[in-house]
Amino acid sequence: MTLGGISRDTPPRIDAExxxxxxxxxxxGLVAALRAKAAGADVLVLERDASPSGSTSMSSGFxxxxxxxxxxxxxxxxxxxxxxEADLLAKSKGKSDKRLARLASRTIGxxxxxxxxxxxxxxxxxxxxxxxxxxxxRMHAVPEKTGAALLARLxxxxxxxxxxxxxxxPVTKLFADTDNRxxxxxxxxxxxxxxxxxxxxxxxxxxxxxxxxxxxxxHIPEIAEGMYYGHEGNKGDAILWGxxxxxxxxxxxxxxxxxxxxxxxxxxISWALMMEGGIQVNLEGRRFSNEHGGYSEQAVHVLGQPDGxxxxxxxxxxxxxxxxxxxxxxxVKAGAIREASDxxxxxxxxxxxxAALAETxxxxxxxxxxxxxxxxxxxxxxxxxxxxxxxxxxxxxxxxHTQGGLMIDDEARVLDRAGKPFPNLFAGGGAACGxxxxxxxxYLSGNGLLTAIAFGYLAGSxxxx
Ligand SMILES: Cc1cc2nc3c(=O)[nH]c(=O)nc-3n(C[C@H](O)[C@H](O)[C@H](O)COP(=O)(O)OP(=O)(O)OC[C@H]3O[C@@H](n4cnc5c(N)ncnc54)[C@H](O)[C@@H]3O)c2cc1C
Numbered sequence: 396m397t398l399g400g401i402s403r404d405t406p407p408r409i410d411a412e413x414x415x416x417x418x419x420x421x422x423x424g425l426v427a428a429l430r431a432k433a434a435g436a437d438v439l440v441l442e443r444d445a446s447p448s449g450s451t452s453m454s455s456g457f458x459x460x461x462x463x464x465x466x467x468x469x470x471x472x473x474x475x476x477x478x479x480e481a482d483l484l485a486k487s488k489g490k491s492d493k494r495l496a497r498l499a500s501r502t503i504g505x506x507x508x509x510x511x512x513x514x515x516x517x518x519x520x521x522x523x524x525x526x527x528x529x530x531x532x533r534m535h536a537v538p539e540k541t542g543a544a545l546l547a548r549l550x551x552x553x554x555x556x557x558x559x560x561x562x563x564x565p566v567t568k569l570f571a572d573t574d575n576r577x578x579x580x581x582x583x584x585x586x587x588x589x590x591x592x593x594x595x596x597x598x599x600x601x602x603x604x605x606x607x608x609x610x611x612x613x614h615i616p617e618i619a620e621g622m623y624y625g626h627e628g629n630k631g632d633a634i635l636w637g638x639x640x641x642x643x644x645x646x647x648x649x650x651x652x653x654x655x656x657x658x659x660x661x662x663x664i665s666w667a668l669m670m671e672g673g674i675q676v677n678l679e680g681r682r683f684s685n686e687h688g689g690y691s692e693q694a695v696h697v698l699g700q701p702d703g704x705x706x707x708x709x710x711x712x713x714x715x716x717x718x719x720x721x722x723x724x725x726x727v728k729a730g731a732i733r734e735a736s737d738x739x740x741x742x743x744x745x746x747x748x749x750a751a752l753a754e755t756x757x758x759x760x761x762x763x764x765x766x767x768x769x770x771x772x773x774x775x776x777x778x779x780x781x782x783x784x785x786x787x788x789x790x791x792x793x794x795x796h797t798q799g800g801l802m803i804d805d806e807a808r809v810l811d812r813a814g815k816p817f818p819n820l821f822a823g824g825g826a827a828c829g830x831x832x833x834x835x836x837x838y839l840s841g842n843g844l845l846t847a848i849a850f851g852y853l854a855g856s857x858x859x860x
Contacts (some may be wrong), residue, residue, distance in 0.1 A: 397568060398639055399635055399636065399638060399639025400567065400568055400569060400632065400635055400636050400639060401568070401569050401570075401571055401636060401639045401640055402568055402569070402570045402571070402581075403570075403571060403572075403573070404570065405570070405578075406570045406578060406579040406581075406591045406593070407591065408591055409579060409591055409592070409593040410590040410591050410592060411439075411590070411592050411593070412579075412592060412593030412594065413436075413437050413438060413439035413592070413593075413594055414431075414436040414437045414438065414594070414595045414596065414859070415428075415431045415436045415437070415438045415439070415594065415595065415596045415597075415598065415855075415858050415859075416438075416439050416441065416580055416592055416594035416596075416597050416598070417431075417438065417439070417440045417441065417597075417598040417600055418441050418566045418580070418597070418598070418599055418600060418601045418632070418633070419440075419441075419442065419449065419599070419600035419601035419602060419824075419826070420440050420441075420442035420447035420449065420550075420560050420562075420600075421447070421449030421450060421451040421452075421546070421600060421602060421626075421824060421847060422449075422451040422545065422546065422549060422824065422844055422847040422848055422851065423600035423602075423823040423824030423825070423826070423846075423847040423848070423850065423851035423854075424440055424442075424598065424600030424601075424824075424851065425440070425447075425546075425549040425550065425552070425553050425851070426506065426510070426549065426847070426848050426851035426852050426855065427598050427600055427821075427823060427851040427852070427854045427855035427858070428440050428553055428556075428558045428560075428855065429510070429513070429514060429549075429552055429553060429556055429558070429855065430509075430851070430852050430854075430855025430856050431598075431854075431855040431856075431858055431859070432556050432557075432558050432855075433513060433556075433855075434855070434856065434859055435859070436596075436858065436859055438558050438559075439558075439559055439561065439592065439594075440553070440558060440559065440560040440561065441561050441564040441565075441566055441580070441582055441592070442560055442561065442562045442563075442564060443563075443564065443565035443566075443601075443628050444562060444563070444628055445562050445563050446562060447546065447550060447560065447562065448543075448546065448626065449546070449602065449626045449628070449629070450542075450602060450605075450625040450626040450629065450795070450796050450825070450843070451542050451545065451546045451549075451844070451847065452542050452543045452545075452546040452547075453542055453543075453624070453625065453626060454542030454545075454843065454844065455536075455540070455541065455542060455663065455665070455720075455722065456536050456537060456539075456540060456541050456542035456543075456544065456545040456844070457521065457526075457534040457535070457536050457540075457840070457841055457844070458503070458507065458518075458534065458535045458536065458545075458841060458844045458845065458848060459479065459503070459529065459533045459534055459535070459839075459840070459841035459842075459845055460479075460503040460504045460506075460507050460533055460535050460845075461473045461474075461475065461476045461478060461479035461500060461503075461504055461531070461533050462474050462475055462476055462504050463504045463507055463508060463518070463520075463533075463535065464508060465507070465511075465518045465519070465520050465535060466520050466531075466532070466533060469520055469522055471520060471522060471531060471532045471533070472531070473531035473532070473533055476500040476501045476504065477500075478530060478531065479500040479531075479533065480496050480497055480500040480501075481530075482528055482529055482530055482839060483496040483499070483500060483830050483839055483842070484496055485528065486528040486689070486831075486836075486837055486838070486839035487830070487831055487832035487834070487836075487837030487839075488832070488836075488837070490832030490833060490834065490837055491646075491829075491830045491831055491832040491837055492645065492646070492802075492828060492830065492832075494805070495803075495828060495829070495830050495846075496830045498805055498849070498850075498853075499830050499845050499846055499849045499850070502849040502850075502852060502853060503845055503848060503849040505852075506848050506849055506852035507535055507848070509852070510552075510848075514548075514552035514555075514556075515552070516537060516548055516549075516552070517537060517538055518535040518536070518537065519535070519536055519537070519538055519540075520532055520533070520534065520535055521534040521535075521536060521540075523716075523719075524667050524670050524671060525670065526666065526670070526839075526840035526841070527666070527670065527687050527688065527689045527690070527840065528689060528839045528840065529839065529840065529841075534840070534841060539721070540720070540721060541721050542844075545844075561582070563584060563585050564582040564584070565582060565583055565628075566580045566581065566582055566601075566632065567581055567582065567583045567589070568580065568581035569581075569597070569636055569640075570591075571640060574818060575640055575641070575811070575817050575818065575820070576817075576818040576819055577594060577596075577597040577817075577819055577820055578593060578594070579591050579592060579593045579594060580592055580594065580597065594819075595819060596819040596820075596821065596858040596859070597819060597820055597821070598807075598821040598822065598823070598851075598854045598855070598858060599632075599633040599636070599637075599801065599809070599820070599821065599822040599823075599826040599827075600822070600823055600824055600826060600847075600851060600854075601629065601632050601633050601826055602625075602626065602629035602633075602796065602824055602825030602826060603629055603631060603633075603634065603796055603797030603798070603799070603800055603825035603826065604629065604630065604631025604634055604797050605623050605625040605626075605629050605650070605794055605795070605796045605797050605825075606623060606625065606626065606627045606628060606629045606630050606631075607629075607630045607631040608623075610631045610634070611623070611794065611797075614647040614648050614797075614799070615647075615648055615650055615794070615797070617695055617835070618650065618652060618694065618695070618698070618792075618794045618835070620698070620703075621652070621694060621698050621703075621791075621792050621793050621794050622656070622661070622791065622792075622793040622794070623793065623794045624653070624656055624661065624663075624793040624794065624795055625794070625795050625796040629796070629825065631797075633800065633801060633822060633826035634647070634799075634800055634801070634826070637800075637801045637809065637822075640809075640811075640817070640820075641811050641812055642801050642802070642809050642810065642811055642812070642817070642820075643801070643802040643810050643811060643812050643814070644799065644800065644801060644802070644828070645799060645800070645802050645828040646798060646799035646800075646828050646829065646831070646832060646833045647797070647799035647800075647833075648799060648833045648834070649797070649798035649799045649829060649831045649832055649833050649834060649835070649837060649838070650691075650794055650795075650796065650797045650798050650799075650831075650835055650838070651691050651794075651795040651796050651797075651798060651831070651835075651838045651842065651843055652690075652691045652692065652693070652694025652695060652792060652793065652794055652795060652835045652838070653666075653690050653691065653693070653694055653792065653793055653795050654675070654690050654691075654692075654693025654694045654695075654696060654697040654705070654790070654792045655668070655669070655675075655690060655693070655697075655707060655790045656790055656791055656792070656793045657726050657729070657731040657788050657789065657790055658704055658789050658790055658791040660726060660729045660730075660731045662722055662725055662726040662729060662731060663722045664707060664717075664722070664723060664726060664731075664788055664790055665717060665720045665722060665723055666690040666840075667716065667717060667720065668707055668709050668713055668717055668723075669686040669687065669690075669707070670687065671709070671712075671713045671716055671717075671778055672709065672710075672712075672713060672763075672775070672778035672779060672780070672781060673686070673707055673708060673709035673713055673781075674686060674707075674708050674709075674755070674759060674781075675693070675697070675705045675706065675707055675708070675790075676705060676706050676708055676747065676752070676755055677700040677701055677704075677705055677706075678700065678701045678702060678704065678706075678747065679701070679747075679748065679751055680742075680747040680748045680749075680750075680751030680752040680754075680755055681751055681755060682755055682758075682759075682771065683696060683699075683700060683705075684696040684771055685769070685771040685772055685773040686773060687773050687774070688836070689836060689838065689839075689840075690840070691831075691835050691836065691837075691838035691840075692834075692835050692836035692838075693792065694792030694793060694794070694835065695792065695835055696792070697790065697791060697792035698791070698792040703791055703792065704789055704790065704791050705789075705790055705791075706745050706747060706787050706788070706789055706790070707787065707788045707790055708741070708752075708756075708781070708785060708786075708787050709781065709785070709786050709787075710781045710782050710783070710784065710785055710786060711782075711784050711786065712779065712782075713786070714732070714734075714786045726788065731788050731789075732786055732787070732788050733745060733786065733787045733788065734784055734785070734786050734787075735783075735784060735785050735786075735787070736783055736784045736785075737783050737784075737785075738752055738753045738756060738783075738785070740785075741785045741787060744787065745787050745789070756781060759775055759780070759781065760780050760781075762775040762776075763775040763776060763778075763779075763780040764776075764780070795843070796825050796843055797825060798825075798828075798829035798831040798837075798838060798842065798843075799828055799829065799833070800822065800825065800826050800827045800828045800829065801822045801826060801827050801828060802827075802828050803821070803822055803823070803827050803828070803850065804816050805853070806821075806853060806854075806856075806857035807821045807822060807823055807827070807850050807851075807853040807854035807857060807858075808820065808821055808857070809821060809822050809827075819858075821854035821857070821858050822850070822854065823846065823847065823849075823850030823851040823852075823853065823854045824843075824846055824847035824850060824851060825843070825846075825847065827846060827850050829842055829843075829846050830842055830845065830846060
């Protein structure tokens with residue numbers, strides 16, 4: 396009998412088998428694969444798409460990690476994981492799972508160093524601006540500074556390690572015995588035939604449920620009307636299987652939103668624009684929030700404005716800085732960015748009311764000079780004021796990925812509702828409960844790849860059963 400994608404029957408046949416089967420070829424699955432292979436396991440990665448991409452390749456590829464040698468090399472003082480753990484908890488107002496926050500903050504540094512040592516991944520540290528909530532420069536990226544390049548490097552490492560990645564292989568069923576031991580998985584091939592693959596351990600690395608509108612409406616109604624900007628193939632399979640198996644699920648209402656997606660172009664506009672002095676105004680030309688609260692919760696603030704849109708307003712200095720981000724350069728090429736020599740021109744190219752716009756810019760000049768305080772409590776004094784020529788881009792809010800999921804122990808084993816680990820089931824990345832707590836505002840920049848890489852690293856390290 397099959398219920399919720401779980402069959403309690405003995406598999407009818409086994410077409411192939413591996414010690415460790417991994418579902419999903421994003422950052423979590425590929426790091427887990429490299430680690431399991433290094434421990435001597437025979438590993439097989441199954442990916443639903445014809446070519447692996449996942450949310451990982453759509454991401455900016457920025458991974459926060461404390462106390463790494465890459466930080467030390469450029470003089471960043473961030474010597475212990477405790478400060479990062481404290482930043483994680485501060486952003487979620489203490490609501491993220493404390494054990495997982497501790498686990499992630501302690502695992503991610505060693506994981507990045509291992510990927511460099513064992514597989515030649517070069518990490519640079521972004522030290523030219525701080526994301527909201529990070530008290531040190533600890534964003535690591537591959538030199539190209541894109542998620543696509545990160546995924547490409549991981550795929551190359553997996554290929555060099557001789558780990559097979561089977562594509563066009565959506566897993567549609569898990570076989571579990573009465574002790575909840577996973578014995579095999581079934582994949583459905585594009586021509587409709589199915590194959591059954593036996594395993595000694597299974598790692599769920601198939602992300603969350605952002606691509607499943609029904610689950611989003613059920614768990615996160617506040618963003619149900621917003622655009623989903625993550626990988627469409629992430630349909631919540633891990634969560635649905637976990638539910639059917641009796642796994643503990645936590646913080647399903649948590650997610651990463653983003654309040655600055657160029658509209659209608661659908662291109663990410665880095666939050667660095669806001670951190671450097673930019674502002675967001677609504678169609679009435681008025682600010683509506685503290686832009687330094689965080690880009691995740693800003694998704695909800697932007698969607699709450701007339702027509703669910705806002706304009707990012709900034710200047711030539713910030714424009715020049717932003718050109719260093721590949722996404723921004725793409726937005727320029729796509730014609731999303733408007734330019735004007737003065738406020739009147741800015742009103743014309745954006746269609747915003749000139750008087751209100753002039754008033755808003757006048758207000759922030761006073762906040763910047765210290766003459767007045769921002770009613771939204773943003774501190775404008777640390778950065779130069781905005782000066783003509785001005786730049787603007789119309790943006791909307793979007794759901795990037797979900798943050799709730801399967802509870803895991805310190806070895807990334809999935810836990811049942813009584814807190815007992817399943818015999819051979821592991822999870823990481825968006826499939827597992829993250830470290831952002833139950834609210835959108837709990838997402839500290841980088842929490843996505845943090846748990847994809849850290850928990851993937853743990854799952855791969857401990858999955859020899
Ligand atoms: C635009 C954008 C920017 C972002 N920027 C950042 C950033 O800079 N830093 C950061 O930390 N996070 C960022 N994130 C979040 C980050 O991308 C994700 O948290 C992370 O990539 C999750 O990794 P993963 O391996 O769990 O999932 P994914 O990379 O999504 O991989 C999951 C894979 O599983 C496959 N799959 C799903 N179901 C099945 C199935 N049933 N059978 C087989 N395969 C299946 C999918 O096709 C997919 O390839 C960003 C997200 C977006 C959308």
